[in-house]
Amino acid sequence: KAGVTQTPRYLIKTRGQQVTLSCSPISGHRSVSWYQQTPGQGLQFLFEYFSETQRNKGNFPGRFSGRQFSNSRSEMNVSTLELGDSALYLCASSSQGQSYNEQFFGPGTRLTVL
Amino acid sequence: AQKVTQAQTEISVVEKEDVTLDCVYETRDTTYYLFWYKQPPSGELVFLIRRNSFDEQNEISGRYSWNFQKSTSSFNFTITASQVVDSAVYFCALSDRNYQLIWGAGTKLIIKP
DSSP states (O other): OOOOEEEOSEEEEOTTOOEEEEEEOOTTOOEEEEEEEETTTEEEEEEEEETTEEEEEOSOOTTEEEEEOTTSOEEEEEOSOOGGGOEEEEEEEESSOTTTSOOEEOOOEEEEEO | OOEEEOOOSEEEEETTOOEEEOOEEEOSOSSOEEEEEEEOTTOOOEEEEEEETTOOOOEEETTEEEEEEGGGTEEEEEESSOOGGGOEEEEEEEEOTTSOEEEOOOEEEEEEO
8 A cells, every 4th residue: 555645855945935735645544634843843733634624723824725635635835935934744644534543644845945 | 721741852772771751741631542653764753552541551562562641641652672773753642622633842762772
């Protein structure tokens, strides 16, 4: 069974630009969660999608948005990038949801904002 | 408010030593789940265990064991006879009433050969 894939793996952007990250979950998984990981703030929850509906949202500004498609693939978008958005963005999939059972994580997308 | 505290920022031990990673949580809920995840240097987090609040039995899986104590709101993780491959950052997490995971800051474990 293929694991969670994330594209791209690395991204360099400048302030003010926008970016879209993609996540393909494990086949059959309906839940996709996104996290931001930084040395200073640690692992922070962004949002969770389940069957194309946003089920949970973390405490991030509206510049961070996401969606999930009918095939469970998910994208997250960050508009008007700021230097502080530089981070490792992790995607995780699970069959029932992040708080119900184990999540499988992708390798992450390393975003650098200059 | 829900909170997970991993007070140990970094632990360094010599291979074959036993090591315990502490996790203390705060919640007003009576039903909740606790998790441990491992993040090796490669970066991908790996699930280790899930425990629900009604199951206080300790769990053992090979060299890994978990001690869940509701009385002290702790869910500690012990590695017996540590190996270099155990070097990683370990995260403890708590599910809240909104079915969202609250993560601890993580403990970096360094196993020296």
